[in-house]
Amino acid sequence: MKNLHDKVVVITGAGSGIGRSLALKMYKQGAKLALNDFNKEALDETLSMIDNPNSIYHEIFNVSIKKDFDQFAKNVVNHYKKVDVVVNNAGITIGSYSSLETTIENYEKVIGINMWGMIYGTLNFLPELRKQEESSIVNISSIWGLIGSPYQSAYSVSKFAIRGFSEALAAEEFCNNSGVVVTSVHPGGVKTNIVRNIEGQNLTENQLKKLDAHFPTTANQTADKIITAIKKKKTRITIGPDAKFMYRLSRFSQRITMKFMVNWAKKMMKTQQWNH
Template sequence: MDLRERVVVVTGGGNGIGRQVVLELLRRGARVAAIDIRADSLDETAAAAGAGDRLATFVVDITDREATEALPPEVVDVLGPVDALIHVAGIIQPFVPLKDLGYDAIERVVNVNLYGTIHIVKAFLPLLLDRPIAHVATVSSMGGFLPVPGQTIYGATKAAVKLMTEGLYSELLDTNVGVSVIMPGSVSTEITANSGVDLPAAVSAQAGPEDAGRFPMTSAEDAAAIIIDGIEKGRLHIHVGRDSWMLSLLKRVAPKRSMHLIQRQMKSLLAP
């Protein structure tokens, strides 16, 4: 599906990958509704875009079901019928093993990553089904198919997002709506700080929470281009970065070995 001149809703548009998806879509000629919980971040995205009325911003917390359900008519009022949803917003959990992770942190990450995904997809799907051609894409993670020590609940939410999106693919096969699930490897963003999480001292300033050690991090700009190209080609699975590609292969060929490899490289995340 060619996204030029389409109306595309992008969540998490205030920072990181989502912001770059917004900017790249605008460069390609789309009209974009950028959604985020942070008004100041959305203002920065709008200033970087300088796209006039092709960009509209909406401050919404996607864990708030009612607020999310109220969003589609507001977007249509400003930009017209919605052709695609690219759901990027998400957070990580504090770097602690499950036995030490409190229920407040567990509920927060489940609410944003899983319920937030359910809310936004259910809110926009009826609009997409009304279009001649449409697309829905969600962002899972390399951490959704390969466990990272200290990110166990995060990984579980991202695995759930992956399977939910694959379920949607099956349910929507005979419709006009295409489906993609995006699995980024390590992407250079400020997700740790934005999630309100402290990076363990043992981790270098360069390493991200999903840093796979041997691979270079992907820039948010490159991630955005890969995501949009993948959607335009109608790919179901979109891997972002060589780490995500290689480790998904290794996970299928040698499941336990791949887990041991990541455990060795990432166990410093749990160091005191």
């Protein structure tokens, strides 16, 4: 895809972080946006950063609720008459818990939003995307979709699922000679509101600042890399020095990676004073 001018771009979770940066940058490049978030205040703030917010189709709903996603997809197609790019970005984490301590409700919640939200978004728009000569599905996984993270098993499950689904679909679309490119995106730590948005997490501003220091990449840098990947038709990208380093290490030695990961997780938990 040479450019985004006049392309209809759907972005979920556009009220903050990576989704917001993508929306603002893509709008500047001439895209016609269809935005979602389940937080109305957050999405309104994104819209207020756009010079003509009335031109943006948007809906407030939870991506893990199938019937709402189905309706949104119908409305977007009715509104714009086509779709070129879908970014399944909405996602949450629940903080640091061991696999055993993570409740079934939390597994279901994280998988519901991160995995099912991505599947609903992909399947709903795929028939429309196939009508275009070239189109793009971007699924935001994580470095934890390439390596399992200790104390993040629910999140890791959901992000591995995103990668597995995206790779399977990317190969199918390639074999079918459709114009749909499917990209799985694997950022390391990105300075966004993801930790601030953890339900029931009462971290102080000081703890949050210390935590931000562990996240080397900004949302704007991440959005730039994603936009380049769409234009270059990449099927997998890792973003950030931390993601690139850990992925390389994991291919070199699983054992060393595990030791590294455990030390890293302990350091993070100490910073956040999450005592599990």
